Amino acid sequence: MEMSQSILKNADLKSTKKRCLLLSILQTEDRAMTAEELLEKATPILPMNASTVYRTLNTLTEKGVLSKSLRKDGKSYFSLEKHDHHHRLVCTVCRKVIPVDSCPLKELEEDLEAKTGFRITGHTLEFSGICPECRKSNGL
Template sequence: MEQNILKNAALKSTKKRQVLLLLLQKQARPMTAEELHALAEPILPMNVSTVYRTLNTLTEKKILIRSVRQDGKAYYSLAKKDHSHRLVCDLCGKVIPVDTCPLSELEETLQQKTGFRITGHSLEFTGLCPECSKKDTDEK
């Protein structure tokens, strides 16, 4: 699968790109460059700078989505061709997918008003998961 993604983006299929894409696919949650480096290192040694360059390239080619969270860190996830929604815990990093799409009507309205052809979207809510919220309340 990784080879097809890279080929469709007119990128050479390197082992490093394949490993990073595979890790993002297996983890099924947005990850930082440092997290990816730590997971990739035992599989295929590479410098952190190589991870950053590769992630930037994959983001530029719209294979990945880069989002900066309230902790100031950049997180990377696989780009889906349609759209995605998720809840993300600020403390533990847990990601809960949201199956419904509350933006369908807004998307249609925006297309009609602006003539912009929307090809996808992503929506991320941040906050505290029930476990972290309980811990936070107990600590206060």
């Protein structure tokens, strides 16, 4: 949890047990998770209710510690903000996430910076679809 405390300090946030635990779970899982998934993993370790989890996740997102994405399943997913870029394929059936190593967006990033004046510090690109295993097992 020492890394979690450092992240919170850098964001000018008080280091609480609940914040540290949620960050620790996201670090350990190394994937985007819903508030419900985080609550399920956290509660056996440190009891908390759903409103606490939501409030904490929103605070961490507002401070730039987490990134929040809304997926096609209608749920919000939270992940550690790495201030870099990452790309992934997400299976809509089994939820498997496959990282994509190459980045075809460098030129687009530079063009956007030139046109808007933004200094882009990271981006996320996510494709959703059905993985080969799910296609095979479901006849798709």
